[in-house]
Amino acid sequence: MPKTNLYRDVHMGQRARMFALAVELGAADMAEPGAAAEQSARCLAMTRELREHADHEDTFIHQLLRERAPEAADALDAEHVRLDAAFVALDDRARALPGTSPEALPEAQHALYLALNEVISAYLAHLHAEETVAMPALWQYASESELAAVYSAFKASRTPEQALGDLRGMLPALPPATRTAIMRGALGAAPAGRADGLLADIAGTLGPDQRRRLYDDLGVPEVAASR
Template structure:
């Protein structure tokens, strides 16, 4: 694992008030934080003697790792490329982080497979090792996302209009498969504010096929409280 934590890693937040500009990072990063926290918690409480419980937890770990790897590539291909086009060294720090993230993801996949393959005597030790290393990976990613949401966002807002950033996001989203879109919605919708949910799903209701919109609602409903679901259905009409 190459992950390291530095006390001085997070810069001061100097970005303008987020309501003033289109924020390309915030919703997907809330999805990532939600997915990461739930997965770490599930792995921490897993019963390694229960085959079904263990398989479910490890499957979620692998799903999270795959999600993170795709997210890194999306940011490299679209967001970092956009920053470098108008500020050549603007995304250098987070680009370097991404190299380490992909190395860590590969190492964590190997540790996950080791837990699958372990005998009963070793499984507890290997599951605990995976839990601790996943926690370090998540901790580094939380700091990394803060840098993206402050320094990288400031660079985007300096060099791009909101219309350009919305077009950039639309081109990125167009590359995501339907299955990955559903997975993103599962973690994003419960992780964002009621106002953000209404804006996101209201846009989907207006622009997506009715069956796709209904499938998203069906996917997220079990993960919203009754109060949040009531707000959402009221606001969506």
């Protein structure tokens, strides 16, 4: 039976969204009305999401890590210092972008792009530490039932809207078998009459090939699932 991994799937979704944002920010046409405000909002939403994610990890995972593997917890705390500085720098540039004069906008766009990539660089190192240091330490020093309890406590803390957002942000970045297993569990836990709507909503976040594969793996006709 696979071990409970508290980081892998959500981190894959985060990587996909960060990479997409970097590409789209770099290529954005700032001459278009509202483009600067849109890109600013997207960058601010990203740092807000990453901060909230760090709070969730601290609440549900890292207390156990500090108890069982304090050296690993200390390493993650050091990563947070560098991350916080990168978040602040990105936020400052993002907030300034919409008010930038047209002639200064190309340089401001690129400066924001560089600040975003600095966040991505720092955050990738942080994810690597969690996945290659913290998670192995938890596997070594905590029981499978304790890890499963951590995951269950986090899921219980999420509102239906938050849980849906978690799935939408994560599933497109996962391999088909993992995506299907998570979706099967979500459908099984859905209130009566809500499963079809949940599946249709999640399917809307997937590419055509991903969507077709999910329906096939679940054994659900696509036309029925999208009603």
